[in-house]
Amino acid sequence: MANKIFFILAAVGVPVSVAGNLLHWPETIMFVIYCLTIIALASFMGRATESLAIVSGPRIGGLLNATFGNAVELIISIFALKAGLTGVVLASLTGSVLGNLLLVGGLSFFIGGLKYKRQFFSIHDARHNASLLIFAVVVAFVIPEIFSMEMKPAQTFHLSIGVSVILIVLYLAALFFKLVTHRGVYQHGEEEAEEHEEPEWSKGRALTVLAVATLAVAYVSEALVHTFETVAHSFGWTELFIGVIVVAIVGNAAEHASAIIMAYKNKLNVAVEIAVGSTLQVAMFVAPVLVIISLFFPQQMPLVFTVPELVAMVTSVFITIAVTTDGDSNWFEGLTLLAAYVIMGIGFYLL
Template sequence: MGIIRHRMENDFEDESHFSPISLVRRTHSPDRSQDGSFSEPHQEHGTNFLKSTVFRSCGIVILKAKINLMLPFGPAAILVHKFYGHEGLVFILSLLGIIPLAERLGYATEQLAFFTGATVGGLLNATFGNATELIISIFALKSGMIRVVQQSLLGSILSNMLLVLGCAFFCGGIVFFKKEQSFNKAAAVVNSGLLLMAVMGLLFPAVLHYTHSEAQYGKSELALSRFSSCIMLLAYGCYLVFQLKSHKSLYDPVREGASESEASSLDEEAPDISKWEAISWLAVLTACISVLSEYLVDAIQGASVSWGIPVSFISVILLPIVGNAAEHASAIMFAMKDKLDISLGVAIGSSTQISMFGIPFCVVVGWILGCPMDLNFQLFETAALFTTVLVVAILLQEGTSNYFKGLMLILCYLIVAASFYVHVDPELGV
C-alpha cells in the first residue's frame, strides 16, 4: 500500500482540469444582488451541486469496490462489544471490518498523488500506505502493549516480503509460464540494502541485552534504540530524496516487451475524484480505522484466551495480513499484467517503509508518550527477520522471477507462521 503504483511523469499544474467545482466557477460566475450577497437561485444551485458531488464521490469510493461488502463487519464489532462482550468475536469482526477501510485508504492516497506530483505523493504513500499498522501500533502503545507493537510491525515486514511478494511471483509465473519475468535489479538492490540496515538496527539492542554487556542496565538498550531510530528516520528521509528526486531514473520500470502506447497509457490516466475529495476521504477513513483499531487492540488478549492461540501468532500473522490485504491484491494483479516492478514496489517498498519508518516512528512516539518502546525485538523475532531479508535478497539478485521462486517464498512464510504458532513469548507468557 505504501508506494505510488502509477508513476506520474507530469505534475498537474491546474486542478481545474479535474475538479468539477472549479469548472463550474469558470463557466458560471455567481450573480450577486446589490448588497453583495448571492441570489437565492444560485444558492440553491450551489447546494444541489454540492449534494451531487458528494453522492458522486460516495458512489466512486464506496459503491465501486466490491470489497466494501465487508464494511458492515465494523459496526457489527462495535455492537457485539457493547451488548454481547465476546472479545473473540469482537476481534474477528474488527479484523474483517478494517480490511475494506485499509484498501480504500490506499485508493484515496493514490488519487491524491495525481495532484501532488511524485515527491509529495511518495511522502503521502509513506505516511498513509501503512496507516493501518501505525494506527493499531499507536493504540497498542497507549495500552502499554509494547510486544504487540513490535510483533505486528515485524509481521507486516515478513508478510510483505514472503507472502505478498511470493504470491505475486507465483501468479505472474503461472500466467507467463514459459518465460521469466524481469524487474529493475538496481532498485531491488537498494531496497535490500535498506532492509539489511534495519536488521542491523534491531540486532544490536537484542545482542546488547542478551550478552548482558550494557554500560547501564536497563538504560543503555533504550538509549541505543532511540538513537538508532533517529538515524533510521534520517536514512529513510534521504532515501525518499534519492528515490523521488536525485536518482528518479534508477526506479524506471523495466518494460522490455511493451509498446510505446502501452508504456504511455499509465501516464495518461486521470484521477477519479478531486483533490479535496481525496483529502476528505483520507480523514474519514483514517478516523474509521482508528475507531476499529481501538476495539481490535482491546480484544487481542481475550481472543488469544478464547481461541487458545498465542498472542505472538495473532500479532505477527493475523494482524499484518489484514493491514496488507490491499497490497496483496494489488501486487498479484500487477504481476499478472507483467508489471513486476510495480508489484515489487508494493511488497518490498512497503517492507522498507515499515522497517525504516514505521518501527523507528513508533519508538519515537513511545518516547513522547513515556512508553519504553525499544528496538529489542527478542532473539527469535530478530532471527526470523534476518533470515527473511537474506532469502529475499538472494532471490532478487538476478533481476528475474518465476513461479518456483514465488512458491519458495510462500513456503518460507508457512514455516514462519508455524514457528510463531508454537512460540511462547517470554514476556507475555502466551
C-alpha cells in the same frame, strides 16, 4: 465483485463495530468483525492511493501504497503501545517484515508468474533496496539485541532511541535520493510501458476517501486492541502469534491487495516497490517512530526483538535479496517465498 463485497463489509462493519464496542458485545465475535472491517476499509485506502498513483508513476505510486497501507498498522500499534502491549507491537513489526517480503512478494511473483512466464523489474532499484534491507534489519535490529545483553534496561532504551533517530534520517535521505537527486538516473528503459489509465476516482474524492477511511480505521483499531487478551485465551494463541500473523496481515491488507493486482497487470516495478518499499518503511520509519512515541506512554518499547523474530526477519531479507537481485521473477520464485512464510508461520504458532 470484490469492490462490492468490501463496500458491504465496510457499510455493515463500521456501525456494527461502533455498536459492539459501546454495548460490550462478546470480544471473540467482535475480534472477527473488527478484523474484517479494517480489511474492508483498507481496500478503500488501497483504491484511493491507486487512483493517486496512476498519475504519479511507479515509484511514487508504490510509496503512496506502502505509506497508507502502513498507516493502518501504525494506528493499531499506537493503541497497542497505549495498552502496554509492547510484545504485540514488536511482533507485528516482525510480521510486517515477513508478510511484505515473503507473503506479498511471494504472492505477487506467483500470481504474476502464472500469467507471464517471466516478469521484469528494475535491477538497480532491487540492488539499492537490498543494501537498505541489510542495514535496516541485519544491522539496526541486531545491534540493539546484542548490546542489550551487556546493558541495563535504561541504557538499552537510550541506544534504541539513538538507532531510531538514525534510521528515520537515513530513510528520509533514501527517499530524497530516489525521488529527487537520482530520479530516473538508473531506469534505462526498465520501466513498464506506460499505459494511459484513467484513475477510478478524482484526486479530491480519493483524498476524501483516504481521510474518512483512516479515521474509521483509527476507531476500529482501538477497539480491536482491547480484544487481544480475550482472543489469546480463547484460541490458545500467544501475543507473539497474534502480532506476527494476525495484526500484520490485517494491518497490511491494503498493500497486499495492491501489489498482487499490480503483478497480475504485469506492473512488477510497482508490486516490488510496494512489497520491499513497505518493508523498508516499517523497519526504517514505522518501528523507530513507535519507539519514540513510546516515550509518552508509561511502558517504553526498546528496539529489541526476540531471537526467533530476529532470525526470521534476517532470513526473509536474505532470501528476498537472493530472489530479486537478478531483476526478473517467475511463479516458482514466488512459491519459494510463500513456502518460507508458511514455515515461519507454523514456527510462531507452535512457539
